[in-house]
Amino acid sequence: MLEVPSKNPDSTCRKRGRELSQLAQDSPERKKACWGILTSQGSWADRSPLHEAASQGRLLALRTLLTQGYHPNIVTIDHVTPLHEACLSDHVACVRSLIHAGANVNATTIDGVTPLYNCSSSGSVSCMELLLLNGAHTHTPQRHLPSALHEACKRGHRLCLELLLSHGADPDYDVSHLGSPLYMACLHQKPACSEILLRRGANVSIGRGSDSPLHVAAGVDDTQQVSLLLEYGADVNLRDDSNRRAAELATPGGKAQELLITSEASPRTLVELCRLLIRNVIGLARLQFFPLLPLPPLLTEYLQHA
CATH class of the missing domain: 1.25.40.20 (Ankyrin repeat-containing domain)
Incomplete structure (x- = not known):
């Protein structure tokens, strides 16, 4: 015994x-x-x-x-x-x-x-x-403590991320020293996690302080994430604490910088602007109900970035 x-x-x-x-x-x-x-x-x-x-x-x-x-x-x-x-x-x-x-x-x-x-x-x-x-x-009351949401984004465990979000985790949950989950996914180059967060309504501009997800994606020269962030309305003119735009942080002559410079020079299409506006009006809490609306499948997919 x-x-x-x-x-x-x-x-x-x-x-x-x-x-x-x-x-x-x-x-x-x-x-x-x-x-x-x-x-x-x-x-x-x-x-x-x-x-x-x-x-x-x-x-x-x-x-x-x-x-x-x-x-x-x-x-x-x-x-x-x-x-x-x-x-x-x-x-x-x-x-x-x-x-x-x-x-x-x-x-x-x-x-x-x-x-x-x-x-x-x-x-x-x-x-x-x-x-x-x-x-x-899904979250602890103290925002300086370790976050399961951020850890899933850091390690690229998208199924864990989806499960946390489906149980009410806030896609914009901020941890003081880490920033937003989207910032974490961009920093560690986990585009699948970034896309899940953005589809669930994560704010494309919230990063860590004035350092946006676009800044960090450009800094690590991640063209895939830069493209994804721009699709969801990231502002190329945002400046970080050092007063730099994302294009200034990208590798000179690299694909990410080229994409950012092209975006700066080209106005958004009406199709893109309409989708962003509709999603903002619908609101974060109701984005999951798009499939339940009496809309043609093509329009539903458009609103969901599918």
């Missing part, structure tokens, strides 16, 4: 350590790195057997430990719970069992990382869906 540890759910989770690349290939500590939850030698000493079972996906062992009295919300020094571990490693059955046993789906580490954030980090759509169906919050 295993002995139940003396820790309670208010004790604390694993410390941040060295980056994953510093770990030996055959080290048991090797694991996907997530902001705020990094692995290191000596940082797992306070992990319970329940953490281990959840991390490794050993469902039978996990259920046995829960039956023997291990608390589903037991935490380590940095407040990592078994649910954090199961989500980071994409173990759906373990996540389901932990939730059934009473695990807190909105538990946060000392760095503000939630199980939902870990799903975005690992790209686990199934685990994320379970969390959302059981009351996980």
